[in-house]
Amino acid sequence: MESVLGRYKNLIWLVAILFLQVLGLAVQVKRSGNDMENTRLIRIWVVDAITPFERGLVWVESSSSNLWHNYFYLRGVRAENRQLKEEIQQMRLEQVRLSEDAAQAHRLQTLLAFKEQYIAKTVAAQVIGSSGSDLSRTVYIDKGVDAGLERDMAVLTADGIVGKVLVVYPSTSQVLLINDQTSGVGVILEKSRLQGVLRGTANGEVMLERIMSDEQVNAGETVLTSGGDQIFPKGLPVGTITKVSNGKDLFLNIKVRPAADLSKLEEVLVLVEKQDRAPLPDDATHRRAADILAERLPSVPDKPPADTKPPAATTAGAAKPTASSKPGTVATPKPANTSGSPQVANNASAAASDHTAPSPTPKPSRSVKSRESKPAASIKAVAGSQTTTAPLKPAAPSATPPSALTAPKTVPAAQTNASTPAQPEDNPQ
Amino acid sequence: MPITYTSGEQVEVYRFSIPATVGIPLLALFAQAFISRHSTSFSYIDLPLLITIFFAMARRNPISGLLTGAVIGLAQDALTGLPLGLYGISKTIVGFLASSLGVKLDVENAGARVLVILAFYMVHAAMFFMVAHGMVSLSLTWSWSRGILSGLANAIVGVMLFYFLDKFKQRT
Known part of the structure; x- marks a missing residue:
C-alpha cells in the first residue's frame, strides 16, 4: 500500500488539488453566478498585494505627466485659450436655447408627475489596473469603501458610461466594464425610443439585444441609458450604433461602439448618490x-x-x-x-x-x-x-x-x- | 534536435530564493494587470502562465509544479471578475505537465522553449475553455488560429523572459 502511494504520489496530489478547485468552483457557481462574497478573502489578499504597486506606479506616471504638461509643455496655450473662449461664446448661445427646452421639459414633467433620477454626487477615481485577462473586462480604481463606494454603483466618464462597481475593497474597487460578457445595461435608442439590453461579448464587443427584427434601427443612432436597470440614471450616453444585421430568434444583431473609450480609461466618476427628482410635492x-x-x-x-x-x-x-x-x-x-x-x-x-x-x-x-x-x-x-x-x-x-x-x-x-x-x-x- | 532525453542523474534541478519565489509571480501578476490597462492587446500574453512553466520546468518536481500553478492561477482568478478556479485548474495541470516533462527532457535552449511554451499554451487554453464552457457557462468560442497566434506570441515573449529568469536559478 505504501509503495503504491509512493509511486502515484504525484498523481494523487494532482487529483487532490484539482478536486478541491473543481469543488470550490462548483460551489461558487451553484451559490450565485456572480456573487464574490464567498471568495472575498482570497481576492482581498491578492488585490492588497498587487494594487499598492499599481497605485504607486500610476502616481509616478501621473506626476511626471503633470510636470511635463503643466510646466514644460506649454506651447500653443495662448492659441488654445483663444479657441476655448470662442467655444464658450458658442456654448453660451447654445445654452440659451437649451435652457428654453429644459424649461419646457420641466413643465411637461410637472404635468405628468414624472420622477427622474439625477446624479447627485460623484467621486472621481483613477484607474490603476485591469484584470489582465481578455476574458474578464474589469478594471481597478483607487477608491473603495473609504471613499463611500458601494457595490453596483454606476461608473462613468464625461463621454459616457463605463460600467458598475463589482467588488469594493477598503481603498480599491473592481469595476465591471460594459463590454464584459457578464455585464448588462438597460438602454434606449435616442430617436426611435426602442428599449433594449446592452451586453458585452467574449471578444470585448458591445451588442444591443432584445430589439425585434421588424423594428427600424439605423447605424449612427445614439444609445442612451434607459434607467431601467436601477444602476444608471436615465439619459446618459452609452454609445453609437455601428452595425445592424438580422440575428437569430427574431431579434436584431446590433453592434454598438461605446461612447467612452474603454481601452484607455484614466479617470472615471463613480456615482455615489442618486436622487429622485419630482417636480412637485x-x-x-x-x-x-x-x-x-x-x-x-x-x-x-x-x-x-x-x-x-x-x-x-x-x-x-x-x-x-x-x-x-x-x-x-x-x-x-x-x-x-x-x-x-x-x-x-x-x-x-x-x-x-x-x-x-x-x-x-x-x-x-x-x-x-x-x-x-x-x-x-x-x-x-x-x-x-x-x-x-x-x-x-x-x-x-x-x-x-x-x-x-x-x-x-x-x-x-x-x-x-x-x-x-x-x-x-x-x-x- | 534541441529537445534531448536525459536520465534523471543528468538533469539539473534548480531552486530559487524565497524573494524570487514570491516576488517573480507577484511581479508577473502586477505587470499583467498594469500593462493590460494601457494596451488591450497585451492581454493575449499570459505572463503568469510563462512563470508557471518556468518554475515548474526548472524545479522538475511535479508536486511543486502543480502547487505553483495552482497558487498563481488562483491569484490570477482573484484579479478577474470570474469565479476562482478557472485559471487555477488550468495552471495546475500545466504546472504538473511542465514539471513532469522537465524531469524527462532538458529544454534549455531557445528552440526547445518555443515549442514547449507553444504546446503548454494550447493545453492551458483548452483546459480553460473546457472549464469555462462546461462549468461556468461562459460564452466562449474556440479559435485555432487565434490560439496558435497567441501561443506563438507567448512563446517569443517566454523565451526572452526565461533568458532573464535564468539568472535567478540556483543549483541544488
Whole structure:
C-alpha cells in the first residue's frame, strides 16, 4: 500500500488539488453566478498585494505627466485659450436655447408627475489596473469603501458610461466594464425610443439585444441609458450604433461602439448618490390647480344663492384680466371680486388632474373657502402643456392686505386665473 | 534536435530564493494587470502562465509544479471578475505537465522553449475553455488560429523572459 502511494504520489496530489478547485468552483457557481462574497478573502489578499504597486506606479506616471504638461509643455496655450473662449461664446448661445427646452421639459414633467433620477454626487477615481485577462473586462480604481463606494454603483466618464462597481475593497474597487460578457445595461435608442439590453461579448464587443427584427434601427443612432436597470440614471450616453444585421430568434444583431473609450480609461466618476427628482410635492401633483387656487384665494363670505348659479354666468366677466394689469398679475387689491374665471380654472384642472376629464360641475370660484395665502408659496395652474406659476408674496400684517398676486410667467392659452387678492383678515390660521 | 532525453542523474534541478519565489509571480501578476490597462492587446500574453512553466520546468518536481500553478492561477482568478478556479485548474495541470516533462527532457535552449511554451499554451487554453464552457457557462468560442497566434506570441515573449529568469536559478 505504501509503495503504491509512493509511486502515484504525484498523481494523487494532482487529483487532490484539482478536486478541491473543481469543488470550490462548483460551489461558487451553484451559490450565485456572480456573487464574490464567498471568495472575498482570497481576492482581498491578492488585490492588497498587487494594487499598492499599481497605485504607486500610476502616481509616478501621473506626476511626471503633470510636470511635463503643466510646466514644460506649454506651447500653443495662448492659441488654445483663444479657441476655448470662442467655444464658450458658442456654448453660451447654445445654452440659451437649451435652457428654453429644459424649461419646457420641466413643465411637461410637472404635468405628468414624472420622477427622474439625477446624479447627485460623484467621486472621481483613477484607474490603476485591469484584470489582465481578455476574458474578464474589469478594471481597478483607487477608491473603495473609504471613499463611500458601494457595490453596483454606476461608473462613468464625461463621454459616457463605463460600467458598475463589482467588488469594493477598503481603498480599491473592481469595476465591471460594459463590454464584459457578464455585464448588462438597460438602454434606449435616442430617436426611435426602442428599449433594449446592452451586453458585452467574449471578444470585448458591445451588442444591443432584445430589439425585434421588424423594428427600424439605423447605424449612427445614439444609445442612451434607459434607467431601467436601477444602476444608471436615465439619459446618459452609452454609445453609437455601428452595425445592424438580422440575428437569430427574431431579434436584431446590433453592434454598438461605446461612447467612452474603454481601452484607455484614466479617470472615471463613480456615482455615489442618486436622487429622485419630482417636480412637485406629491399632494400638489394630485390636486387640481383650481382647488389649489380655491384654497389660497379668499371667498365672498356667506352668499348661498350665488353658489347655486351656473358657473359661466357667475364669473363671465372675470376671465379677462384688467387692462392695467399684466396677465396673471393683480396690482390692485379688490376684496369684493371673485377669484377668477371658472373656465380658466377648468382648463387648468383638466390638465393638472393626471389626464382625467374635467369635472362636469366646475367649481365656481365664488364658493371657495377663504384661506391664508402662505408666505412664499406658489400656485401652479397647469394649462395644456404649460404651467403658470404664481408665487404668493409673504403675508402682510393683518392691517395691511398683501399687495398682489404675481405670476412671473403667463400662459397665453389659459390666460390668467388669479385675479383676486388675498384677504388677510379672512385668514383663520 | 534541441529537445534531448536525459536520465534523471543528468538533469539539473534548480531552486530559487524565497524573494524570487514570491516576488517573480507577484511581479508577473502586477505587470499583467498594469500593462493590460494601457494596451488591450497585451492581454493575449499570459505572463503568469510563462512563470508557471518556468518554475515548474526548472524545479522538475511535479508536486511543486502543480502547487505553483495552482497558487498563481488562483491569484490570477482573484484579479478577474470570474469565479476562482478557472485559471487555477488550468495552471495546475500545466504546472504538473511542465514539471513532469522537465524531469524527462532538458529544454534549455531557445528552440526547445518555443515549442514547449507553444504546446503548454494550447493545453492551458483548452483546459480553460473546457472549464469555462462546461462549468461556468461562459460564452466562449474556440479559435485555432487565434490560439496558435497567441501561443506563438507567448512563446517569443517566454523565451526572452526565461533568458532573464535564468539568472535567478540556483543549483541544488
